[in-house]
Amino acid sequence: MDRQGDMKIKKAVLITIAVLAILTVFLVALAVRQHKGEERQRLEKYQKEVSVEKAEKNTNAKGEKTSEETKKSEAKKSLEDKKTTEDKKVTEENTANNNGQAVAIPSGNGVTGGHIVCIDPGHQAKGDSKMEPNGPGSSTMKARVTGGTRGTTTGIYEYQLNLIVADELRDELTRRGYTVYMTRESHNVNISNKERAEYATSVGAEITVRIHANGADSSKVNGAMTLVPSKNNRYVSRLASASYNLGKSILDSYCVSAGFKNLGVQNNDTMTGINFCTSPVAILEMGFMSNPSDDTNMNNEQCQSKMVNGIANGIDAYFGK
């Protein structure tokens, strides 16, 4: 080997070493980078797991809170039940003392042959969650009477509105020669739906008109409807046809007179206050207290007199007047 050849070999070896060194540095850098990436991924995964755990813990905490709230509300309810029982005692005493002040006296004008109408202003100041059968001989139990809904715009309670309209209707029907009975004439009573129906029977009512107002989740829902028993009702199917005529007659003239949207006559076989009736019955849902327009109109005096006239015209039409 000559000197020049030796130099060439040395140069080649040096270049090879340099290339290998660069390659090694590059590979190491690549490996480190990859490792870091995996680490980051692992960290992200861990963070995700932790946040899921946190969320679950929060949900559990909420669940515990809900059950705590339930306990509280149950305690409150039992207290209210106790109070209602006391109120009932007072009501019963009043009834005994005043001979039927709590369950209203007839306000007929004594006209012979005047048809007998029972008006039931729905609900009362305080609901009563104690149970009663849903119909004669039924094992299905429902709350004796519920608290009703409330105007989202006016803030007026349904039981208040129902009695305002019922009072006016009683006066109007009395003027027209009807004999009218009211299931209640004040708010602080405790009369169940079953008892209201039985009261109508006890006074010999030819029809019962139950005055209510509706509520819905959506504020857009509006209009009036009547609820009557269907032909398949287990207890009062014999009243279905006449009740439908009553419901249709009242609803149509009510909507024409007071300008509410007519949502039609609807069958309902789950109402205790219908199922215990022994003569035709209709529930008038005057409008939606959850709808600003209905709520405001129903609580407007001028509109109320149109509503009452409409109902009375409907009752006239039902009796063929």
Ligand SMILES: [Zn+2]
């Ligand atoms: Zn109601």
